[in-house]
Amino acid sequence: MAKIAILGYGTVGSGIVEVLSQNADLIKRRAGEELEVKYILDIRDFPGDPWEDKVVHDIEVILNDPQISVVCETMGGEQPAFDFSKRALMAGKSVCTSNKELVANHGAELIALAAKHHCNYLFEASVGGGIPIIRPLISSLTAERVTEICGILNGTTNYILTKMQEERAPFGELLCRAQEKGYAERNPEADIEGYDACRKIAILGSLVTGKSVDYKEIYTEGISGITPEDFAYARVLGDTIKLLATVKEEKDGYLAAVAPALVSEQNPLSGIRNVFNAVFVRGNMQGETMYYGKGAGKLATASAVAADVIDCVKHQGKHVICLWEKEKIELKDFSGVKSRFFVRTAASDEKKAEELFGTVEKVRLDSLPQEFGFVTQEISEAEFQEKTKQLPGFVSRIRIKD
Numbered sequence: 001m002a003k004i005a006i007l008g009y010g011t012v013g014s015g016i017v018e019v020l021s022q023n024a025d026l027i028k029r030r031a032g033e034e035l036e037v038k039y040i041l042d043i044r045d046f047p048g049d050p051w052e053d054k055v056v057h058d059i060e061v062i063l064n065d066p067q068i069s070v071v072c073e074t075m076g077g078e079q080p081a082f083d084f085s086k087r088a089l090m091a092g093k094s095v096c097t098s099n100k101e102l103v104a105n106h107g108a109e110l111i112a113l114a115a116k117h118h119c120n121y122l123f124e125a126s127v128g129g130g131i132p133i134i135r136p137l138i139s140s141l142t143a144e145r146v147t148e149i150c151g152i153l154n155g156t157t158n159y160i161l162t163k164m165q166e167e168r169a170p171f172g173e174l175l176c177r178a179q180e181k182g183y184a185e186r187n188p189e190a191d192i193e194g195y196d197a198c199r200k201i202a203i204l205g206s207l208v209t210g211k212s213v214d215y216k217e218i219y220t221e222g223i224s225g226i227t228p229e230d231f232a233y234a235r236v237l238g239d240t241i242k243l244l245a246t247v248k249e250e251k252d253g254y255l256a257a258v259a260p261a262l263v264s265e266q267n268p269l270s271g272i273r274n275v276f277n278a279v280f281v282r283g284n285m286q287g288e289t290m291y292y293g294k295g296a297g298k299l300a301t302a303s304a305v306a307a308d309v310i311d312c313v314k315h316q317g318k319h320v321i322c323l324w325e326k327e328k329i330e331l332k333d334f335s336g337v338k339s340r341f342f343v344r345t346a347a348s349d350e351k352k353a354e355e356l357f358g359t360v361e362k363v364r365l366d367s368l369p370q371e372f373g374f375v376t377q378e379i380s381e382a383e384f385q386e387k388t389k390q391l392p393g394f395v396s397r398i399r400i401k402d
C-alpha cells in the first residue's frame with residue numbers, strides 16, 4: 001500500500017481526498033497497489049470532517065515518516081510550499097502539485113532535486129486545471145519540435161468574458177460568480193490581470209524549450225480594460241474576445257505574451273466557453289493538436305494531481321526525465337513584435353487615423369455615434385504606440401489574433 005500526505009486542505013487538497021476515495025478501486029488497479037491518505041497538513045482543525053483524524057499541524061511528522069512516498073502540495077504560494085517541497089524531495093518523497101507560482105519560479109530546481117533523489121516532481125494540475133497538457137508535452141510529444149503554443153489558460157477570465165458576451169452582465173458581478181464557483185485565485189487580480197495565465201505559459205514555454213522562461217519577462221495584459229462595447233464591435237467583425245497566452249518560436253527567437261485578442265469565429269479557440277480552457281500546440285512533425293477541458297474547479301484540478309500521484313506510485317525509486325534546465329531563455333523584445341490592431345477612437349479622428357495608418361477598414365456602432373473603430377495593417381508594438389499618441393480621441397485598442 002502506498003501512503004501519501006496532502007499539504008493544504010483547501011479546495012484542491014480536499015478534492016484529492018474525494019477523488020482518491022471515490023475512485024479507490026480503479027485507482028488501486030491502475031497504480032498496482034492501494035493508495036492511502038495518511039496525513040493532511042493544515043494550520044486549521046476540521047471538526048466533524050470525515051478525515052479530521054488525518055490532520056496534522058507539523059510538517060516534520062510527514063517528512064520523518066518513511067512510509068510516506070508521495071506528497072501532494074496544494075498549499076499554493078511560494079512559502080512555505082517551496083521549503084516543504086524541497087525537503088520532501090530530499091527525503092526521496094515524490095511531490096505532486098497544482099501550485100503554478102512555485103512551478104513557474106522553481107520548476108527547474110525542483111525537477112533537478114527530484115532527479116538527484118530518484119523521485120519525481122510532477123505538476124500536471126498547475127496548467128489548465130484538469131486538462132492533460134503537461135504529460136502530452138513531456139511524454140506524448142517528445143519526438144516533436146513544438147514551435148507554438150497558444151491557449152486560453154485561465155478559467156476565471158474565460159468565464160467572465162463568456163458571460164460578458166452572452167449576458168452583458170457587469171464585470172464585478174461576474175467576478176463574484178467566478179469566486180463563488182471556486183475558480184478564482186485568493187487574490188483575483190492574479191486572474192484578471194493575466195498573471196496566472198502568465199505563469200502557466202511560462203511553465204509550458206519552459207517545457208518546450210527545455211530551458212527556463214522567466215515569467216517576469218513575459219508581456220502581460222489582463223482583461224480589466226475589456227468592456228461590453230468591445231464585444232459589440234467584435235460581433236460586427238465576426239470575432240470574439242479571448243485572453244490568449246502564447247509562446248512561439250520565430251526566426252529570431254521566442255515570443256511570449258499574455259493579452260486579450262480578437263479571435264475569429266473560424267478559430268477553434270473562439271468556441272471555448274465559460275471555465276473551459278484549451279491549449280493549441282503546433283509541432284514540426286505532427287502539425288496541430290489541441291487539448292480541451294475544465295481549466296479550474298475542485299475536482300477537475302484534484303483529478304490531475306491524483307493522476308500524478310498514481311504516476312509516482314508506478315515509478316517509485318525511478319526518476320522520469322523531464323527536460324527543464326535552469327538556464328534562462330531570452331525572449332524577443334515585445335516592442336518589436338508585430339500585430340494587427342483594432343482601434344477605437346473619437347469620430348473626429350477619422351482623417352487623422354487615415355493619415356497615420358493609411359486606408360483603414362472602419363466599423364461603426366449605432367449605439368456609439370461619438371466614436372468609430374478601425375483595423376490596422378500589421379505594425380510593431382512600438383510603432384503602434386507612437387502613432388496612437390497622435391490620435392487625440394483614442395479610446396482603446398485590442399490585438400487581432402492572426
Ligand code: HSE
Nearest residue numbers: 154155156183185296
Ligand atoms: N484561478 C485559476 C483559473 C485556477 O481561473 O484558471 C486554475 O489555475
